[in-house]
Amino acid sequence: MRGSRVRTVAVVGASLAGLSAARSLRKQGFDGRLVLIGDEPHRPYDRPPLSKEFLSGAVGEADLALEGDDEDLDAEWVLGSGAVALDRGDRSVRLADGRSVRADGLVIATGAAARTLPGSEGLEGVHVLRTLEDARALRDELASGGRLVVIGGGFIGAEVASTARGLGLEVTVVEAAAAPLAGPLGVRMGGVVSSLHALHGVTLLCGVGVKALSGRRRVEAVLLEDGRSLPADAVVVGVGARPCVDWLEGSGITLDNGVRCGADGSTDVPEVVAVGDCAAWYDPAAGGHRRVEHWTGARERPALAVTALLSGGTAAQQPPRPPYFWSDQYGVRIQFAGHAALADSVTVEEGTEADRSFLAVYRRSGVPVAVLGVDRPGPFTRRRRQLSSTAAAPPTVAPAAPMSSHGP
Template sequence: MHHRELIGELRMTSPDSVLVVGASAAGLSTVEALRRRNYSGRITVLGDEVHAPYDRPPLSKQVLSGAWESSRAALRTDEALGALGADFILGDPAVGLDVATRTVRTVSGRELQSDAIVVATGVRPRVLPGSEGLGGVHVLRSLEDALALRADLVPATRLVVVGEGVLGSEIAATARLLGAEVTMVGPQPAPMALQVGPMVSELLATLHRDNGVQLRLGVGVAGLTEADGRVTGVRLATDEVLPADVVVVAIGAIPTTAWLADSGLQLDNGVVCDSRCRAADGIYAVGDVARWNHEQFGGLVRLENRTNATEQGAAVAGVIVGDDEPYVPVPYFWTDQFDVKIQVHGIIPTDAEVEIVDGDVSARRFVARYRKDGNVTGVLGWNMPKQSRQRRQDVVDGLADSTRVPSVM
């Protein structure tokens, strides 16, 4: 049994009040699911940003490209938020939590007490040491980040994207479509190698090259060069310097848990929770910040994707109102780059066996199925969303047949 499985006793009745810390997609999903379950108690949502909840996947695509006005990223209209009957307190970050009294302190000095607390504070981008305060250096997590980067990306800008994961690959594709000269650098051999394995990452490398992205992969970054307070280049581990007018750092993210350092909660690459996403009696975590015991994976899992934010929020709402079911999702993420849409159900170990089960790789429309130790762990669709969704059941069956799925999370 998981070492935190017996935290407190399950409540027989719903709490009178719920405080959601994080006006995020996961936080909003929790609130909406509570109301769908006819929860009638007081709900407060505390957000560190001044914005009402908005969607993050469009930031690296539609918002960065200018196809969307920033307002289109809003998850709900003001009317829909008002209909939830929740008190939204925005622009006031949490700075501490007293677990015993379930009280959250904020920057402005507020003390918010509640019968149940849901931590939905997400993640913050990793930064390159020495890059803070340097002009032309960007990360991409918030709406302001996306708008600031867009403002710097006039055509013919020499952009270097540091990071070859999902976010770095999406930014590189969007910036290339805006006319920037784009170079992607990172230690992995191909774009998204850790997320999709060698076969598909090589196809992504070809896609990016065919669209004019320069790839300098398989080499680390030593630092940045600057002049007069603005970045001028990216220094590789080989000591070569790639000239840059603008640099985007997309090297992963860190769970936003510093505000919980003195709380007594277990913090280890996120807020550690049991299989019901419970970190302590009456305290839960959802979304990117939550690391919970996935009973089918046989260990702790933390997922940074939009689908999990919605599903985990709904699951925790259920626990709050009295459900007693473990949260055991099949991971899912998608990415859009140039004219390619990729969907991944499950997980893809880098050493998994791969077979094409629909379509044709040469036609650039296919579904690949991945096995590890004989069990299906994931399916990936390349421009075949419907077919990949139909193959999701293979992953569900694989999880049911396995006592432990190899995890990359």
């Protein structure tokens, strides 16, 4: 079926990316049957506050709602039962509770799930942070105070450490890499940003992995590969996320660290597009496919995918804007746009690293490919616009590995 014959669209995934796709469908004139499927029982909610304001108790669950009070998408909501299979023959999505939803068009927005630490299953006091239920459990845990060990120094880990420290806990962050945030920011700037931990009394241990967790019913310590043992009353595992695409095995849709898509979210199956954390879009600037787990991408990219879905892939489109994310740590706003991995140089052009308030520009052969702002929102926004205007003609580079990093 081509775009004009799509009369029923199923959006599989009811978080930000799925909601953004549903909004785009209605905005672009789709007036057919719209079904939103979600494995969680909740209507769409905002995830970035889970590691910050919600975790600290500054906001409640009602404040997380993504839908407006008067918003009506004229959609059917199927919540609390996730997709387990896709029958490509009759274009039906089979759900965990046995129901099926048939559709002419499909938006895959099933997101990603937090990776766990092998051997931690069933051990009390060990947490991940991805869902509202995760955040509820961790918030209750932190209320007891004590010693928290965060495994993984990425954005989720850093934000949890910041929040926990603000609540008065003794916090240690363990990062296996030589420097936290080296993937999204590069080694130098990752080191600068992660120095915020020490400034606020958080212990940061880099270049060492975790061997195991010890404890009978409840975690008591984190055992490091170098022989050290870190006493712990609670542990947060922040070691990345895996795309939720197992339910698509055998469907004919190509999977490669997520759903493999073109630069507009199109898959290799007609009338099927993918968006959000589960989608590995082709990135012309990077010369390869990559998942971009950022809030802004989940909000903006679905409009491109919906255009491709409704037009049958015939509409000419501009490539998506360069990836953008922000993070709030210890009262400092960190903003980043572009691809640090493409750069051959990075220069601080405003402020100083020592003051933790600066603007840094990443370049390749003199062409800006990324920008980092630390407590410089105005200058960062101007540079980001300039970066977007040059993104249509990026420098030629070798294919890059998929990028997966936290983006509120």
